[in-house]
Amino acid sequence: MERTVRPADAVRGKEGEIRRLIDTYGFIEPRLFGSAARGDDHEGSDLDLLATIPPALIGKISLFDIAELEDELQAMVGGPGRLPREQQHA
Template sequence: MKPSHAIQGKTSEIKLLIESYGFVSPAIFGSTASGTDLDGSDLDILAIIPAGMRGKISLFDIQHLEAELEALTGVVVDFNVENSMPDHLRPPIEREKVML
């Protein structure tokens, strides 16, 4: 299934799930955002850890969130933290990201 099809009608639920882990400003990027996703593509999601939550969200939390997002959507999810993104990746992702 295409990720773009998998998230139809679920964006509010996806956003709420991400925010329940303490993240803010969830967005999609990559092939799903650009409309070039295919069956089997992963769903690239990006969110920010706000200042008050830094040090409180672990890698285990992120793995659990990814698993919950995959169960909700039925597609592989690649969850990324915007605060930890390398500088060289920021410009292209900023241009293509779509807020949830």
């Protein structure tokens, strides 16, 4: 799906909604990175969000959960995006 607005513009005003969606899947500390975070994104850029898997959920969040969340995020912001994960160590 080709994005018709810059990712930074697509998320503007939806930060709370995006955070709540990410929270419902058990992720914490969502962060924007990449071209949108640097301010050099364009209409064809994808949206790069990084989220942390808390120690209590390591091994409990499946790839299907992650794919479903990415699909919901893409629908919310109207274009491609990806959600790399990092594990929080206890």
